[in-house]
Amino acid sequence: MRTLSRIWAWLFLLVLIIFFSLTGDGFFSLFNFQAVAANVAILLIMALGQTFVIIAAGIDLSTGFVMGLASVAGALAMTSLPADTPLPLIVLTGLAAGLFVGLIPGLINGLIIAKLKVPPFIVTLGMFGIARGIGFLMSEGMPIPVSIPGLGRVGNGYLFYHYPGSGFSFLQPPAGVTGVELRQLTGILPHPVTYAIILVLAAHWLLKRSRFGLHTYAIGGNQEAAVRAGIPVDRRVIALYMLSAGSAALAGVLYNMRFTNGAANSGEALLLDSIAAVVIGGASLFGGEGTIIGTVIGALIIAVIQNGLVILGINPFWQFVAVGVVIILAVLVDQAKEQVAE
Amino acid sequence: MAEQTKREPTLRVAGLTKRFGGLTAVDHMDMNVYAGEVVGLIGDNGAGKSTLIKMISGVYRPDDGKIFLDGEETTFVSPLEARRLGVETIYQDLALCENLDASVNIFLGREPMRRSLGFLKAVDRKLMLTESQSVLDRLDIHIPNLRKPIREMSGGQRQAVAIARAVYWNARLMIMDEPTAALGVPEQRKVLHLVNTLREQNVPVLIISHNLQDVFAVADRVVIMRRGNKVGERRIEETSIDELVTLMVGGELVREE
Numbered sequence: 001m002r003t004l005s006r007i008w009a010w011l012f013l014l015v016l017i018i019f020f021s022l023t024g025d026g027f028f029s030l031f032n033f034q035a036v037a038a039n040v041a042i043l044l045i046m047a048l049g050q051t052f053v054i055i056a057a058g059i060d061l062s063t064g065f066v067m068g069l070a071s072v073a074g075a076l077a078m079t080s081l082p083a084d085t086p087l088p089l090i091v092l093t094g095l096a097a098g099l100f101v102g103l104i105p106g107l108i109n110g111l112i113i114a115k116l117k118v119p120p121f122i123v124t125l126g127m128f129g130i131a132r133g134i135g136f137l138m139s140e141g142m143p144i145p146v147s148i149p150g151l152g153r154v155g156n157g158y159l160f161y162h163y164p165g166s167g168f169s170f171l172q173p174p175a176g177v178t179g180v181e182l183r184q185l186t187g188i189l190p191h192p193v194t195y196a197i198i199l200v201l202a203a204h205w206l207l208k209r210s211r212f213g214l215h216t217y218a219i220g221g222n223q224e225a226a227v228r229a230g231i232p233v234d235r236r237v238i239a240l241y242m243l244s245a246g247s248a249a250l251a252g253v254l255y256n257m258r259f260t261n262g263a264a265n266s267g268e269a270l271l272l273d274s275i276a277a278v279v280i281g282g283a284s285l286f287g288g289e290g291t292i293i294g295t296v297i298g299a300l301i302i303a304v305i306q307n308g309l310v311i312l313g314i315n316p317f318w319q320f321v322a323v324g325v326v327i328i329l330a331v332l333v334d335q336a337k338e339q340v341a342e
Numbered sequence: 343m344a345e346q347t348k349r350e351p352t353l354r355v356a357g358l359t360k361r362f363g364g365l366t367a368v369d370h371m372d373m374n375v376y377a378g379e380v381v382g383l384i385g386d387n388g389a390g391k392s393t394l395i396k397m398i399s400g401v402y403r404p405d406d407g408k409i410f411l412d413g414e415e416t417t418f419v420s421p422l423e424a425r426r427l428g429v430e431t432i433y434q435d436l437a438l439c440e441n442l443d444a445s446v447n448i449f450l451g452r453e454p455m456r457r458s459l460g461f462l463k464a465v466d467r468k469l470m471l472t473e474s475q476s477v478l479d480r481l482d483i484h485i486p487n488l489r490k491p492i493r494e495m496s497g498g499q500r501q502a503v504a505i506a507r508a509v510y511w512n513a514r515l516m517i518m519d520e521p522t523a524a525l526g527v528p529e530q531r532k533v534l535h536l537v538n539t540l541r542e543q544n545v546p547v548l549i550i551s552h553n554l555q556d557v558f559a560v561a562d563r564v565v566i567m568r569r570g571n572k573v574g575e576r577r578i579e580e581t582s583i584d585e586l587v588t589l590m591v592g593g594e595l596v597r598e599e
Contacts, residue, residue, distance in 0.1 A: 209464040211453055214442075218450055221439035228437045229451035230422045288441035 008333050009280060009297045012326075016301065020308035027311045034190050038156075040303035041192035042067075042251045042258070044296065046267065047274035048203040049247030051295045053240050054278050055207075057220040057287025058113070058120040060241060062127035063248035063274060066105050067267030069135040070252030074098035075144040075262025078151070087150045091257070098253035099246060105131050106245025110238030124241075128271075135264030143263040146256055155257025158187030159194055192254060199250070204292040216240065220287030273302055276323060280330040301326060350413045351376050352546045353398065353429075353515050358407035360393050367393040369570035370407065375515065378544045380537055382551060382561035382578075386590050390570040391550050395517055398548075399431035400424030411514065428514030434523060436504045440493040444485055445474035447492060448507040477510040478502070481539055498529030505536050509545070516540060518549045522556050534560050554583050568592055 021028035046063055053060045077097030078090050085093075105127050112123045159171065163185050166174045173185055207213035215236050218226040227233050248267065255266045281298030283290025305326065306319045351374035358371045368390040375381050385391050396402040398409060400418030409416050411427060418424040421431070438447050449470045458464035471488055478485060483502040485495070492500055501521060508516055518537070522530040537560045540547050551557050557564060558578060566574040566589040574589045 205459075205462070205464075209458060209462075211455065211463070211465055214446065214450075214453060214465050217442060218439045218446075221441035222437070224435075225437035225439050226450070228421060228433075230425070231451045288439070 009282060009294060009301065009330070013297055013301050013304065016304045016308065020304065020311065024308055024311035027308060030186070030188075032307070032311075034187070034193070036300075036303050036307045037193045037196075038190035039307070040299050041190075041196040042254055043270050043273055043277065043302070044196050044299040045199055045254065046248050046251040046270055047277040047295050047299055048199060048292065049244035050274050051203070051278050051281070051283060051290055051292060052207065052213075052216050053120070053244045054275075054283045054285060055220045055287060055290040056216045056237070056240050057223070058237070058240065059124065059275070059285070060109065060244040061121065061124040061271065062105055062109060062131055063244060064267040064269075064271030065128055065131035065135055065264070066102050066245050066248040067252040067255070067270065068264040069105070069131045069138070070098035070102035070249035071255045071262040071266045072135050072139045072144060072252075072264050073101035073262075074253045074256045075146045076138065078146055078148060078256065079144065087148070087154070090148055090151065091154055094256055095250075095253050098249045098256070102245050102249025102252060103242055104245075106242040107238065109245065110241035113241065114234040114237040120241075132264065139262065139264050141264075143261045145261045147260060151257060152260050155191060155254060155259070157191050159189035159191065160187070162186040162188060192258060195254060199247070200292060200296060203247075207292055212236065212239065217288060220289075222288075273323070274299075276327045277302055280326055282330075282334065284334060298330075349376065351410075352412060353548070354410040354413075355394075355398065356408045356410070358394065358397055358409065359405050360390075360397055360402055361405050366570050368397070368404075371567075371570070371572055373565055373572060375546045375548055377546055378541055379562045380541050380547045380549060380560050382549050382557035382564040383567065384551065384554065384557060384564060384586060384590060385567035388569075389567040389590070391567055392519070393570075394567070395431065395519060395548075395550060398424070398515075399429055399517055425511070428512060429517065430508035430511065430513035430515070431517040432501075432504045432508060432519065432521060434520045436500055438492045438500060438504060441491055443489050443491055444478075444495075444499075444503045444506075445470040445488050447503055448474045448477065448510055450507075452511070473510070474506070477506050480543075481506055481509060481536060483536070496529065497525045498532045501525065501529070501533050502536060505533075505540075509540070509543075513545055516545055516547045518547060520550060520552065522551065522553060530556070554586055557586075558583065566590055 026032055046067060050060055050063060074094035074097050078094040081090055081093060109123050109127050112118050113120050157171065161169045161173045163174045163177050173182070177185060207216065215226065215231050218229070218231060219233055219236060223233060251267065256262050277298035278290065278295050279285065279298070280301055281290065281294025281296070283294060302323055305322045309319050309322065310316065353375040355371060355373050358368055359366065360368045371394055383391050383394070393402065397404045400421040400423055411429070416427060418427070439450065454466040454469045455463045456466040456469070474488055481502070483506060485499055485502070492503065495503070521533050525533065534556060537547055537549065549557070549561065561578050564576050564578060564581065564586060565572060566586060568590060573592070576586070
């Protein structure tokens with residue numbers, strides 16, 4: 001039972017994949033799997049920071065609109081550059097602007113939660129509104145198109161390309177493949193997936209190996225004990241909310257690259273899904289428990305459900321129902337685990 | 343007493359006073375604790391025991407009076423400062439992170455680090471495990487699986503982890519607040535046995551307890567408090583439970599030694 005509760009999310013994901021592979025035409029294919037993975041990358045990146053916050057017995061409700069704010073800031077910064085700016089510099093500018101603007105709400109969240117002892121739910125709910133309003137004000141209520149040549153490829157390209165007959169090529173399609181031939185081209189490893197994998201590895205290291213990660217678990221387990229043990233809890237809490245805002249900001253900039261625009265509401269639908277991914281992945285909203293791998297599985301479960309239902313031709317509104325059921329199921333499994341432990 | 347007054351006490355408090363508004367919780371308290379002895383601090387509820395302990399462990403700033411550690415005057419601005427100077431306090435609630443294992447709890451806030459991937463610093467879990475094992479061995483504590491979270495341990499094992507943490511960081515003085523209150527009888531024995539082990543290792547222990555049986559089982563000396571004052575001090579072999587109870591509730595005049 002104990003082992004079952006630990007691996008249920010893996011099993012559930014496996015069952016979903018088998019189920020949709022048998023019932024959905026075109027579900028089981030490299031093309032579809034890569035599409036699912038590329039689509040889940042933004043959600044997953046946002047959920048990484050949330051995982052830390054939830055393990056520390058907090059919650060960050062502002063990430064959806066912090067992502068929007070960062071995507072607006074990134075779009076404004078990139079479009080303000082002269083047309084002949086080299087692409088890498090444009091990308092770096094967007095990244096820097098998005099991160100800088102996105103980290104400010106995180107810092108404010110952290111300061112108010114740590115120093116003024118206001119519950120995280122309230123502070124980040126307030127910041128939800130503030131970031132939303134400022135995002136729309138900055139963009140004047142409209143999406144900002146970022147029509148920069150080559151930018152879309154940073155968000156939608158592949159690490160490798162395979163063309164029958166001429167083998168593999170790195171980052172670019174093989175030279176001379178054009179027109180109709182492009183249809184036979186297979187991309188391998190979409191860029192958003194590569195970015196997400198790098199960030200997942202970094203987050204995993206931070207949580208499992210670093211002092212900051214250990215302190216995150218300690219604060220979530222017993223904040224009073226953490227204080228008495230000499231952990232600089234206030235500083236850690238501020239860093240946690242900046243980490244959460246930072247990962248939302250990275251999601252926002254990735255959104256810029258992927259959809260070549262910036263929008264204040266780009267992350268609106270992702271907030272609850274990202275919290276759901278963390279919870280489905282086994283993190284406890286009471287703090288002290290959770291892993292990055294769990295969050296990855298949680299995000300994949302949500303993405304596979306959404307994708308599978310579309311492929312089966314089921315009314316998309318059922319996706320909300322299905323994800324909702326899985327969230328409740330996840331918490332039930334968690335509670336059963338607690339009872340077994342006692 | 344005569345031989346003890348010759349050497350420097352590990353802890354000496356002189357005229358220690360703490361007021362909360364109009365209430366004087368501790369009123370010019372004097373007390374000594376010497377190396378290698380276990381001192382029981384007893385008193386009825388509201389006698390000022392906890393307030394006194396909190397001043398010694400750096401939680402409260404005294405309004406008046408002095409604290410000396412090995413003869414040196416000290417002022418603790420925080421519990422952390424007190425710990426740094428070797429005053430370890432084990433509170434009733436133990437202050438352990440129940441989601442983490444024993445070794446992590448022993449090192450929490452002072453984790454050893456190692457190089458990782460060339461340029462990063464990672465927590466050295468392996469060192470934490472081996473060091474924890476050795477301090478637990480030293481105290482003759484057996485915890486079968488050091489990677490098990492505290493949540494899954496018995497009350498006595500938790501108490502033992504809290505004591506091991508204090509010992510590992512070379513406590514000069516150990517303060518224990520009601521260490522047996524939440525435990526079953528066999529577990530209480532284990533903890534009292536640990537207190538004896540500490541004495542053998544020359545670590546002085548100041549133990550607060552409501553349970554006079556416990557105090558008789560481990561203490562060398564008892565300090566009795568009532569209404570913020572010390573109303574008596576007895577060597578354990580020279581007193582009885584009846585006499586201590588009388589002193590605690592104030593049934594007779596204080597007999598001065």
